[in-house]
Amino acid sequence: MSPLLEINDLAVTFATRHGEVTALDSVSLHVNEGETLGIVGESGCGKSITALSVMGLIPQPHGRIRAGSIKLAGEEFVGATPARLRQMRGAEAAMIFQEPMTSLNPVFTVGDQIAEAITLHQNTSRDRAFKDAIALLDRVGIPEPDKRARDYPHQLSGGMRQRMMIAMAVSCRPKLLIADEPTTALDVTVQAQIFDLLNEIQRDFGAAILLITHDMGAIAEMADRVSVMYAGRVIETATADQVLDTPQHPYARGLIDCIPALGKSETGLKEIPGVVPPLHMLGAGCAFAQRCDHAQARCLREKPKLINHGHHPAACHGVEEARL
């Protein structure tokens, strides 16, 4: 069976005042029907660009897809017409954004915004769509949905807004749901509720989820498989258990060390030293080399490829040479 979403060798570049920089560099990944793929990495690593590429929403006019392919249910979307992309968006793949406050239009009611998503893709009346919107609000666990539907986003709490975003995303029963850091802006207890809701939704609607996060904890909770990204490249990919239990890449290990575990004190939390280098300052070698404890001459010279060195695929010279 072919995967629902298949990305191959995707390269995305942005025109900036430092010239053209590569935001994604030969990214390949796939999502099978009904499964959850986590993409994990620090901010600026290309997770969100990957998601936006799938939606055909790379910021114009600076960004463009240089090479590669994105297939959704077997259909190629790189180079698709704007009309086809518009048709796909919301109906076949939908997206949940990380800032529910700013991602909702402040001047339209909650119900209207969901109803709009429905009427854009289904041939229904506005009233019908509004009723559907209320049902969806009920489904995502919003109390008094018929009253809330007439509220404006600023009148809802953060968690409710995110529930509403989810309702809006699933309103047309998309096969693929992209959740871009859906819980970052929320407090911890609400985060758990939202993850539960996503799981439920996935079960009920049978959608595949592409979960984008910087939080390995979220991966542990949600994902079937994981792709770890760094500086525009996928550097490790495997099932969630494999990555969590036996991370190969030093960066993946670093991320896992950041997971707060029960009993560990806050101060004991480890951090990966250094920052993600600006994209326009990437050299010829491994992008992580500057921050890597194990970096050596080769790492500065040559980009490592994503190859299975025994356990599961990882892009690291150190793994290849089994020094780790």
Add this chain to the structure above:
Amino acid sequence: MSVMTRLMGAAAIAASFTMAAPMVHAEGGTLVIASTQVPRHLNGAVQSGIATAIPSTQIFASPIRYDENWEPQPYLASSWSIADDGMSVTLNLVQNATFHDGKPVTSEDVAFSIMTTKENHPFKSMFAPVETIDTPDAHTVVINLSKPHPALLLALSPALAPVLPKHIYGDGQDAKSHPANSAPVGSGPFMLEEFTPGEAVVMKKNPTFFMDGRPKLDEIIIRIIKDPSALLIAMENGEADMYPFMAGSQEIKRMEKADNIGVTTDGYAAVGPLNWLAFNMASPKLSDVRVRQAIAYAVDREFITKALHRGVSTAQRGPIIESSPFFDETIPAYDVDLDKANALMAEAGFADGMELTIDYIPGPKEQQQSVAEYMKSQLKKIGIAITVRAAPDFPTWAGRVGGHDFELSMDVVFNWGDPVIGVHRTYLSDNIKKGVIWSNTQQYKNAKVDELLNAAAVELDQGKRAALYAEFQQTVATDLPVYWINALPYHTAYDKKLQNVPSGIWGTMHPMDMVEWGE
């Protein structure tokens, strides 16, 4: 976008209607008079000036009207007689005249009107000799005078003596600010329909006008367009049919070029509009007659009328308009002579020159500002450095000149038909009244002139009167309280289809009951 399209559409339709509009003249029809002058109200009994006189003479009838030959004609008075001693005038009124509200015009109304005008009109000399008025019956008026008053008949013209309805104005309110001034009821050929201050006066035909078969027109609209170029456009595209009191050379030339528009200078004989340079004789610099004469010799009237006014205006040498029968040809002309001017300046002790200011009445630029600017460059040649003091508005200028706070001032002053009305006021020494504009603001005092003018005011014999005025003109032309420059080149532009365009001595300040549209 759609707003734009719709507007364009609407515009096109409206345009087609506008094009079709002039076709409306048929029977009667509408006459649109364009004017740059704004009437304060419509009652000429308490307000002087062209702006009020044009509508006032349509709405109000008067005892007498004048033809183009200065001959008095019956109007509300079917006949009149002057007592042999000149001490009284009897008017016999027509029987059938009614006011627009239906009430008959009686001798009471005439008597009331003359007394109201005497009391409230700024032209004090007009009815000053009127002592009492008797009304032996409803249609006879006897005006008793304190002294003979040869100008009286002219003062009974429509422009100066509108007959007001006593039953309206006699209610005790001050006539100068009577509410009826803006909504007048008269007995003239047209009735007020609508008065939009500063915009338009709309007058409809008076169906019960006492002169049979008149008026010919159905409607007269006076439209105020203060911008002369906008006014010309209105004339050219038929939005306006008549433009009286046009004085700009460019305007005149432009109107002359238009195919469907006629231009005439007829109709201004009684107005006597003089453009002059007034001297403040109380100023030490100007109290010497030689300085005034030097200025007169320095200024080239010819240049002003020919070059600045492009030949449309005519030179004016004295206090009485040159077209008047009283004008004396022989008065000194002060033809330009710079050497003489310089010599006079030296004689007067100003060989090193002097500094003077010049004011000018805010009005037609060509007549005022242009001439003032010309004076500045011309008088430089005899060592006089002129500062032009422009006034932004009429009140500012009137305040300066009325308050005797000026040295030289350009001004336009009208003769108003008879010297007694329009000329005496600016030369009589007892009419030096600070704060009052168009009084003797030059502060000219000459006992001989006072004597001559007072004698002329009561002299009934036309020939003797002319002799008195001739001597007066010789005297003031020597004394030069004022340097007269030119007569204002008043013209009337009119649609050539108009018949009987007003050409009497009062022009459009006269009932337009004979004006009509022809083919």
Add this chain to the structure above:
Amino acid sequence: MTLSYLLRRIGYGLLLMLGVVILNFFLIRLAPGDPAVVIAGEMGGATEEMLESIREEYGLNKPIFTQLWIYVSGIATGNLGESFFFNQPVSKLIGLRIWPTILLVITAQILSISIGVFMGVIAARKPNGILSGIVSIFATIGYAVPVFWTGIMLIILFASVIPIFPVEGMQSVKLRDAGFVVKTLDIAHHLVLPAFTLAIIYLAQYARLSRASMLEVLGSDYIRTARAKGASEVSVLFKHALRNAALPILTVAGLQFGNLISGALLVETVFNWPGMGRLAFDSILRRDYPTILGVLFFASAMVVVANIITDISYRWADPRLRRKS
């Protein structure tokens, strides 16, 4: 809640108006020169006795605070005094002139907002595109051209070169007895040039403002959300973005109103438009103080009303403000 807000707003507006009245009353009494002399001059000269009777007539010989009291209490009963020049109630004069001004100002406002915003939205789509550049340049030009000069240039153009629009007045006198439709079209026809002249300055400003405002809004997350839903470009621009970008435009539209009235004054003078602006101008030249005061009063009142309307529509347009306070 909303009603009490409205009442408070109106009460405050009235207070402002009272301030305007008092300020202007005193300012104008500072004027040099005796109004009686001015009136007499307009009548064609006068004697001392006449001056005295004029002073009596207009209450000019009363103490200044008495005059102020008469004026303010008069305004409360809708009496703005009598025009020195026209000898008529000022309220009547303004009553005749206020509608043309409102018509001109509102038309110009609608023209400038609709065209300006449309241009701004189109320009914002491609912030570095040619269209955007044209809008920027046009906006700067529109801002820099003196409005009266634009008017004069249009008169020169339309008076002789392409005479398709009337260049003066509001109505064709010869159509004054025509039917309603013809009259309306005639006024619309006369309105084209003055309204457009007045609109140009503000049109440019709205174009620039809505471009900036749209750029800001288009970069916001909820626009991405709308796109992710599959909303079309038109819907994204004109529904999602414009509704939000309209808020600053609305604020500016309210603030501009006073300037618009100032501009109308010049435009009315150029096109002989029979509005309040020209009445004010003529009255200033005639030192007709009661009329000047009256026009200032009404013009200020128009600004106050416009501000109240802006406030209310702002609250209506931005749901975030609706249930606060």
Add this chain to the structure above:
Amino acid sequence: MNDTPEFKPESPGLEAWRMFRRNIPAVFGLVLLIVIFLATLYGALIYNGDPFDIVWAPHEMPGATPEFPLGTDYLGRDIIAGLLTGGGPTLAVGAAAAALTMFIGISLGALAGYYGGWVDNLLMRFTEFFQVLPALLFAMVLVTLFSPSLWTIAFAIGVVSWPQTARLTRAEFLKIKELEYVTAARAIGARNKRIIWKVILPNAAPPLIVSATLTIGVAILFEAGLSFLGLGDPNVMSWGLMIGANREFILEAWWPVTFPGLAIFLTVFAVSLVGDGLNDAFNPKLRQR
């Protein structure tokens, strides 16, 4: 690629100037402004001629007489002489009015923004009051009252146009007074006066400079409008006066009105290009958009 601002910290003024220099329209505006300024400053001296002098026949077409390339007006006065001498007063009034506007606006805005509370309330009510008065109408009344001269005109324009500056200043002060360096200044015992003028004002300068530039443009247009209405100083040649004086002859002669109008337009255009340039230079983020 070669400029890396991270490693070369510059003073904000220098940085702004660098940004400004790269803005072609702004540089064009600046050059244009300098040309206009020099022309009005020295042009009249070199060209030599009293703009009020009647030198030729009225309404000579531009180009018809080589001596008067832009023709003559209704009095036969040289248009070029008028343009060259008329710019000075126009610019002077614009600058003086803008200075007064900025002075009143900044003073009131700073006090309101800094002290807040009842001071703010009072001053803002006062500002609103002035915003209610239609500016041109109010300025006309002021000019008429105090009789037209260059200084009364500048005064009137200043008096009617400060509210916007006051609002802007207040907003900046409200924002800046909460910042750490202000708290720090207060902590070391700086007095209010010092904090207002030496600490906050310099930091609020960029938007105020932009606003001042644009105010000059507005003031020039204002002066032109007043002169056009006949409320300018009639004894001083200015561009607005030229337009107003020649207006009634536009059907005969377009040039005496067209050229001064163009001069006003170019000046204000140049000023606003410079203003926009400054705005962009001070807000590099905006420029990126």
